[in-house]
Amino acid sequence: MVIWGSGKPKREFLHVDDMAAACVFIMNLPKEDLARVTDPILSHINIGTGEDCSIAELADTIKQVVDFPGKITFDTSKPDGTPRKLMNVSKLHNLGWTHSISLEEGLKQTYTWFQQNQNNFRAS
Numbered sequence: 001m002v003i004w005g006s007g008k009p010k011r012e013f014l015h016v017d018d019m020a021a022a023c024v025f026i027m028n029l030p031k032e033d034l035a036r037v038t039d040p041i042l043s044h045i046n047i048g049t050g051e052d053c054s055i056a057e058l059a060d061t062i063k064q065v066v067d068f069p070g071k072i073t074f075d076t077s078k079p080d081g082t083p084r085k086l087m088n089v090s091k092l093h094n095l096g097w098t099h100s101i102s103l104e105e106g107l108k109q110t111y112t113w114f115q116q117n118q119n120n121f122r123a124s
Helices: 016-027 031-037 054-067 090-094 103-121
Strands: 002-004 073-075
Touching: 002 054, 054 103
Parallel strands: 002 073
Antiparallel strands: none
16 A cells, blocks of 8 residues: 555544534533633634544554554655645534544444445446
């Protein structure tokens, strides 16, 4: 398996169930609590884990989850992209919400779902 770049850039991943849970959490907050961490003109709240991992770490985790027996190599002749993309989730954490699904657990759940449903999406 060849992956573009060096594998060093870092990315943040959030499971869709955690995204939904964070949205519900925020929508159910009392207005006073929301006002405590936002300003009327800047009322957004980032939703994320506040944790990132390198592309190499991600590839290794996926390899383990799917039990891929092959070798992973990095094609450094290809671009890396932005070195780091990490959300500042301090407002959300200050309100008392944190993610509950780890990257590895989310990958396991997604792969299990894929295995159970892949035949539903094959072209005939």
